[in-house]
Amino acid sequence: xxxxxxxxxxxxxxxxLTRLLDVLREECxxxxxxxxxGEGECGACTVLVDGEAxxxxxxxxxxxxxxxxxxxxxxxxxxxxxxxxVEHGGAQCGICTPGMIMAATALGPRPSLDExxxxxxxxxxxxxxxxxxxxxxxxxxxx
Amino acid sequence: xxxTIAGRELLQPRxxxxxxxxxxDEGPLVPLAGCTDLYVALNFGTLRPTRFLNLWNLDALRGxxxxxxxxxxxxxxxxxxxxxxxxxxxxLPMLAAAAREIGGxxxxxxxxxxxxxxNASPAGDTLPVLLAADAVVVLRHAAGTRRxxxxxxxxxxxxxxxxxxxxxxxxxxxxxxxRQWFRKVGTRAAQAxxxxxxxxxxxxxxxxxxxxxxxxxxxxxxxxLSQTERALGSGASLADAQQIVQREIAPIDDLRSTAExxxxxxxxxxxxxxxxxxxx
Numbered sequence: 358x359x360x361x362x363x364x365x366x367x368x369x370x371x372x373x374l375t376r377l378l379d380v381l382r383e384e385c386x387x388x389x390x391x392x393x394x395g396e397g398e399c400g401a402c403t404v405l406v407d408g409e410a411x412x413x414x415x416x417x418x419x420x421x422x423x424x425x426x427x428x429x430x431x432x433x434x435x436x437x438x439x440x441x442x443v444e445h446g447g448a449q450c451g452i453c454t455p456g457m458i459m460a461a462t463a464l465g466p467r468p469s470l471d472e473x474x475x476x477x478x479x480x481x482x483x484x485x486x487x488x489x490x491x492x493x494x495x496x497x498x499x500x
Numbered sequence: 501x502x503x504t505i506a507g508r509e510l511l512q513p514r515x516x517x518x519x520x521x522x523x524x525d526e527g528p529l530v531p532l533a534g535c536t537d538l539y540v541a542l543n544f545g546t547l548r549p550t551r552f553l554n555l556w557n558l559d560a561l562r563g564x565x566x567x568x569x570x571x572x573x574x575x576x577x578x579x580x581x582x583x584x585x586x587x588x589x590x591x592l593p594m595l596a597a598a599a600r601e602i603g604g605x606x607x608x609x610x611x612x613x614x615x616x617x618x619n620a621s622p623a624g625d626t627l628p629v630l631l632a633a634d635a636v637v638v639l640r641h642a643a644g645t646r647r648x649x650x651x652x653x654x655x656x657x658x659x660x661x662x663x664x665x666x667x668x669x670x671x672x673x674x675x676x677x678x679r680q681w682f683r684k685v686g687t688r689a690a691q692a693x694x695x696x697x698x699x700x701x702x703x704x705x706x707x708x709x710x711x712x713x714x715x716x717x718x719x720x721x722x723x724x725l726s727q728t729e730r731a732l733g734s735g736a737s738l739a740d741a742q743q744i745v746q747r748e749i750a751p752i753d754d755l756r757s758t759a760e761x762x763x764x765x766x767x768x769x770x771x772x773x774x775x776x777x778x779x780x
Contacts, residue, residue, distance in 0.1 A: 373512070374505040374552070376539065395501055396540045398691055403606055409580075412606040415539045417532070419510055420556040460605060478690030479604015 358422045362387070363431030373419035377411075378402045380418045381428055389429040389455050393481070400480030403456035404428045410463040412479075427462075429455035437497040438462060447493030449484035456480050461494045468498055502545030509551045516560045516640065516669070522553055524642040524665045529553040531667055533576055534610035536603070537619045561614070561669055564588060571673040575614025580605075582613065592633060592673060594680035594699050598625045604690045614668045620658045620721075623756075625684060627722040628699040631714035632680075635673045639666040647672070657720035678703030678710070681777040685765055687756075693717075695757040698769050702777035709733045713773060718749035718762055725749075728770060738774050742767035 358369050362385055371380050381387045381404065393401030395414050402413040405427040432439055438458045441447065448454040457480045464476045473494050482490060511529060513519035523529055530549045532538060533556065541547035555561060561576035564585045571591050573582070579599035582588050589596050602608060602616075602625050616624045617637065627650075630637075635650045639662055646666065654660050662668065681700045686692030697716040704710065711732045716722040727748050731741040751762035 372505055372508075373510040373554070374508055376501075395543045397536055397603065397607055400604060400606055409609045410606050411610055412536075414543075415534075415536050415607075415610060417510065417535055417538075417554070419512065419554055420535070422557075463605065475690075476605055479606045481691075 358419070360418075360421050360423065361425045363426070363428060369418055371418055374417045376414050377404070377406075377416040377418050377421055377426070378413035381413060381426070387428050387430050391452050391455055393452065393456075398481070399453070399456075400460060400477075401453050401456040403459040403480065405459060405463060408463065410460045410479075427459070429459060432458070432462070436462075438494065441493040441497035442490075445493040445496055446489040447485065449482075449489075453480060453482040453484075457482065457490055461497070464494070464498065466498070468494070470495065501543050503542035503547050505542070507550060510554050511552065512554045513558065516558055516667075519553060519555060519558060520640055520642045520665070520667055523667060526551075528664045531555050531618065533612040533615035533618075534578065536607050536611045537615065537621075555667075566591075567672075569675055571675075572670055573613055573673070574670045575617075575668045576612050577614075579603075579608040579611050579613070583608065592629070592676060592680070594632070594682040594701075595626060595629045597682040598629050598684070598697075598699065601625060601684045601686075601689060607691075613671065617653075617671075618662075618668050620654065620660055622657065622719060622721055623694045623697065623717040624722065625694060625697050625716070628697055628714035628716045629682065630671060630673075631722055631724045632699040632701050632712045633673050633676050634712070635671045637662075637668060638670045638672060639663075640669045641666045645669075651724050654721035659721075676701055679777045679779070681773055683769055683772065685769070693756060696762055696765050696769065698766075698773070700773045700777055702773070709735075709778070711773075711777070713770070715745075715749060715766060715769075717756075718751045718766055720750070723749065732770075732774060738771055741774065742770050745770045 391401040393399035397412045397415045404413045407424050531553045561574045563574045579602050582599040616626045630650045637648045639646045679702045685696045694717045700713040702711050713725045728745040731744045746763045751759040
């Protein structure tokens with residue numbers, strides 16, 4: 358089956374029940390997407406499917422046939438959110454960071470602090486206490 | 501991940517007709533919607549079924565519409581779609597409230613109301629809403645359609661009247677009069693499974709109170725609290741109604757809470773419902 362990952366068409370040969378997470382990491386070699394809990398609690402594996410944030414550990418690859426997937430690699434490295442996380446201490450150990458940034462990209466334009474908190478409520482971070490993450494997202498989305 | 505997909509099979513119907521034929525001819529199959537429960541069980545190594553039916557691409561099962569008097573919600577409608585729907589916010593705000601407290605954005609984008617009902621967890625957040633709203637479950641099989649009131653859908657822990665060859669295709673909800681009310685008690689607003697979840701409607705007919713109340717995570721199935729409703733509706737004291745609800749539920753100790761806590765909170769919630777929903 359064919360799927361578009363970071364604007365490139367990819368042919369996937371995996372078993373249809375393979376987790377999207379495993380296809381991205383092992384078949385596509387895109388290891389920026391992390392596995393945290395593997396059960397939809399932590400959001401570390403968040404990617405976008407047709408612009409919507411999903412936990413890639415909970416999506417069988419069969420269900421993304423023909424969709425457009427964006428991973429952290431697809432942001433290119435100097436996306437405003439990526440720069441803000443570096444500049445404002447939004448990233449510490451780094452495991453939650455790709456998922457946190459991908460969830461943040463799905464927030465609407467100029468989100469309020471409340472909208473940021475709600476939009477990132479499915480992403481857990483054990484380092485920052487979240488304040489630095491919210492600050493990073495606020496700075497990035499105000500530019 | 502402790503489980504494995506090796507040896508498991510996913511059937512991919514192209515239409516609803518295809519899907520119900522596969523259920524009849526190639527079953528038993530477990531229908532899959534947003535998969536937010538499936539991969540939790542697979543990850544824990546507790547997933548027993550080996551053959552599945554992928555419903556995700558069946559657009560006939562999506563959508564929210566008003567048909568006649570009833571609000572019709574397709575089984576594949578996600579929590580995000582429920583929260584965004586103007587029709588649901590207007591006619592069934594307690595369902596939008598429930599959807600808002602399920603998981604986080606990622607779960608809301610994938611999890612579906614049909615999956616919530618089919619998964620049949622007594623803690624399912626939308627189930628008390630559907631019970632209190634007098635919703636009807638629409639089941640399709642290869643030879644026809646069957647409608648079952650939500651109040652008689654569950655028969656035991658994770659058991660329902662749906663047959664193996666039947667698919668939940670949607671829900672029909674009659675107009676809900678009166679004030680709607682929803683509360684979920686959990687460890688935090690997002691990503692928490694309910695310690696107790698409750699939905700209620702306070703309707704008044706010719707000056708007479710007709711409350712409807714349903715609770716989850718307090719018994720092997722989500723419960724419509726008919727004895728508590730009768731007490732509240734017949735003008736019994738709140739203290740009496742609170743004693744009745746504690747007898748009507750059958751909570752257990754589990755990793756999220758204790759039976760004792762749930763009994764106390766159930767009574768408190770009946771008090772809140774009485775205090776907040778009754779207001780004009």
